[in-house]
Amino acid sequence: MSELGYNYIYDKLVEDKNDILGIIAYSIYKRQKIEYLKKFKEENNREATQSEINSFKELSNSDTQLEFYRTQAVHLANAFLEEALSEHIEAKEQEFSIRVHAELSGIKNKFWNGVAQSLVGSILFVLFVGIIVFFSWSLNQGVGNAIESIFNIKITQTIPTNSISK
Numbered sequence: 001m002s003e004l005g006y007n008y009i010y011d012k013l014v015e016d017k018n019d020i021l022g023i024i025a026y027s028i029y030k031r032q033k034i035e036y037l038k039k040f041k042e043e044n045n046r047e048a049t050q051s052e053i054n055s056f057k058e059l060s061n062s063d064t065q066l067e068f069y070r071t072q073a074v075h076l077a078n079a080f081l082e083e084a085l086s087e088h089i090e091a092k093e094q095e096f097s098i099r100v101h102a103e104l105s106g107i108k109n110k111f112w113n114g115v116a117q118s119l120v121g122s123i124l125f126v127l128f129v130g131i132i133v134f135f136s137w138s139l140n141q142g143v144g145n146a147i148e149s150i151f152n153i154k155i156t157q158t159i160p161t162n163s164i165s166k
Contacts, residue, residue, distance in 0.1 A: 007057050012066055024073035029060055 010030055014022035018090045036056050048056075059065060138146035144155050 009057070009061055009066075012061065013069060019079060021070065021073045024076055025066075025069040028069050028072045028076075033060070117157070 002057055010026050013025045013029065033056065037053075040052065134146070141149070147153070148155055
């Protein structure tokens, strides 16, 4: 500490401008200092003197207290990351679940469409083969004989008589 009351704790906690954990540790120190000054005022009904503030600063600059600030910073950062990542993970799980359900429903629809197409194709194939077999068979026997054999009926031909009136 210097004569002007400058506290070098920032330099001890923060290594450079990108040291996030150090900046968090320094904010923990500042919060503790504010709590100390408020509590001192409540208990003593007066502001702390520079000498009393210097006592707090000396305690804050001890190696044990500096390590406490760093440890608390790590705990805060971990808690923040866990919370942020858990929200992100939950969002991704929900998104993935929606996509999987959409894919599965698409597969089910494609499956039943395929079954329907196969069924229709099989029926048409059987009809087509049946028609070819019928025509091949009826060519040998004649259409009339083929119909009589299939339906067990007798086809009779009637000769129309034209009567001419005289």
